[in-house]
Amino acid sequence: MIGKTQRFEPFAEAPVRVIDEAGQWIAPFAYNLDDDFVRGMYRDLVRARRLDERLSTLQRQGKVSFVASAAGHEGAQVGMARAIEPGRDWLYPYYRDLPLALAVGWPLAEAIAQQMATRADPARGRQMPAHPGSAALNLFTVASPIASHVPPAVGTAIAQKLAGQGDVTLCTFGDGATSEGDWHAALNLAGAQGAPVVFFCENNGYAISVAFRHQSGSVDVATKAHAYGMPGYRVDGMDALACYFVTRQAVEAARDGLGPSLVEAFVYRYGAHSNADDDARYRPADEVAAWRRRDPIGRMRRFLEGRGLWDDAAEAALAAELKAELDAAVRAVEAAGPVPLGWMFDDVLASPSLQLRKQRAALAAQRDLEEPAR
Template identity: 70%
Template sequence: MITDAQRFQPFSEEPIRLIDEGGAWVAPFSCDLDDDTLIGLYRHMVLGRMVDERLVRLQRLGKSSFVAPSSGHEAAQVGIAAALRVGRDWVFPYYRDTALALALGWPLEEMLGQMMGTRADPARARQMPAHPGSRALNMFTVASPIASHVPVAVGTAIAQKLAGAGDATVCTFGDGATSEGDWHAGVNFASAQGAPIVFACENNRYAISVDLQHQTGSPNVAAKAHAYGMPGYLVDGMDVLASYLVMRDVMAAARDGLGPALVELTVYRYGPHSTADDDSVYRSGEEVAAWRERDPIPRYRRFLEAREVWSDAREDELRAALKAEIDVAVKASDDAGPVPVEWMFDDVLSRPTPQLERQRERFRAARRAAGEDVEG
């Protein structure tokens, strides 16, 4: 048996790719995944796309204040998720990981509760949209400051190493994050400790408007791993099978005590940076259209169809089923209603301080004086 570490080579000049643009398997080894697994990957990609498109519509309807579109990232995100053992391994996502979070099993209703800021959000609507987190899934809660989660993820990986249970951590981020001091601080510490962590860069070539040439002089992100003494894999992140199998192999290596790795998954974001961004200012419609031609979902669908495990009928059935699930979750999240005003005072510290209690009392008194319903 060829070991995982031998199957893929780090620091390749061209991205590692297992299926070509036409969906044909092009690797020198056979695909070892069963049909259910193959179809599961597709289902999660379509789910991610459909939810993303729905979120943008909900934002336009005023049901959410902010969306960070993830369309174009699905293959990379679903591949990362599939390489995780949910509940044992940890994942530290960033704000564009909609498909990743859903593929891990984040309930749609919770996800929509977070996006819509309702009581359906277990995090009590404390964060702006696009900031997932789930204790049950070992999915760390997203923070906005770019790369600030990288040293934190390393700490969790060091704790995993100390615990000795053979678990590992994945930390995701975009290309812009690799310029932050915290990124380098974290990656360096992980290397010095031999921590079981995989740094997964979803490189979509733009940090809002700043393109990769202005972000770094490195030939690519994976090359940065050289300096930190860890393997760096350059992967076609619009090929779900390459994304999954490379991530699966490097996670296995991390669990085996072989230390950290950096995986660069090249993707393209079809939407703007966020619903507050106008991407037409910094990139052409032709460029976006050209990348649309390389959409990871139809590409993988062609692979499944060639294996005769997918069809137009199954596609229709899947999309109808997912649409129904999303409709139910949107309604449930909406129906859950807004969170109470005074929830804003909870969960600051393990116990409220006398200072905060005084502020709360005064706030209540002012609301009462203004004739407001202080219980609401």
């Protein structure tokens, strides 16, 4: 449990920070975490970055159609992941949350299979890449329309409140999502219902090319929490431990029946919005370079090394382990082969309609439904 000295006041102007860029502990409370817990976070940060790099490679090879790089967001995502209980609590992520999905336990092979849409994909190749989901982990399958998952997240939180088990929902989104009507409707409902939900904004400053100052007249996102009757917190999103502590406080409040919170983490995406974007058109290179110097991975490594918990040998071993894991997962996913044409007709309704049965039969008369989809 967080002691009284670790309580964070809502709406504090300065974002919460726990370790600085040099890896120094700067929190106003003592370090009290298990060393393996922190090393595990570091491993998840590095693992997410390696997956990100591998997906870009696969995209250039023509094996993945789309990549929304999460590099720069890992600290926020790995931090918040540690604040919930996967499989008990519910998670409503958005499309840039692969590090979060991995950190709550989504198997790497499933993650890669979703990107490559082979037969190994449990979602059967139904979606473009960057759309995680897992029933086993209560990880609500991502949908592309921005902020459309926020009202459902509140519905799940209301159901959790009715069930009375102290379970919570964590719902993430980018800064652009906070302009959507659904976002406001959802936070308003959550406030009115006292729903046990934590809204987590990964504010990277840009919705594709539109800078936050053009997104909103509000100084930031956390401020908006005032209007919905919930606490708002600002946190350094490049500081995984700060994101962990703040999210944990919000999660515990929700578990205790104190209702929703809004957390705003200031992060940065190092890459373009996606492989189809050219970020040089709308942001200066020195801004990117400045944020890269605040990198959550280097910061955490320096913290661990400063405490004698990490060294070059451990880093080399981790790199080798992760490369082997990635190589094996990609091989297995590719080997599963493309999904068949006929899968297109499944999972529309619990049982196919008369119309769909006729349409399927008509196509089957012209094409082999077992042939690979294209």
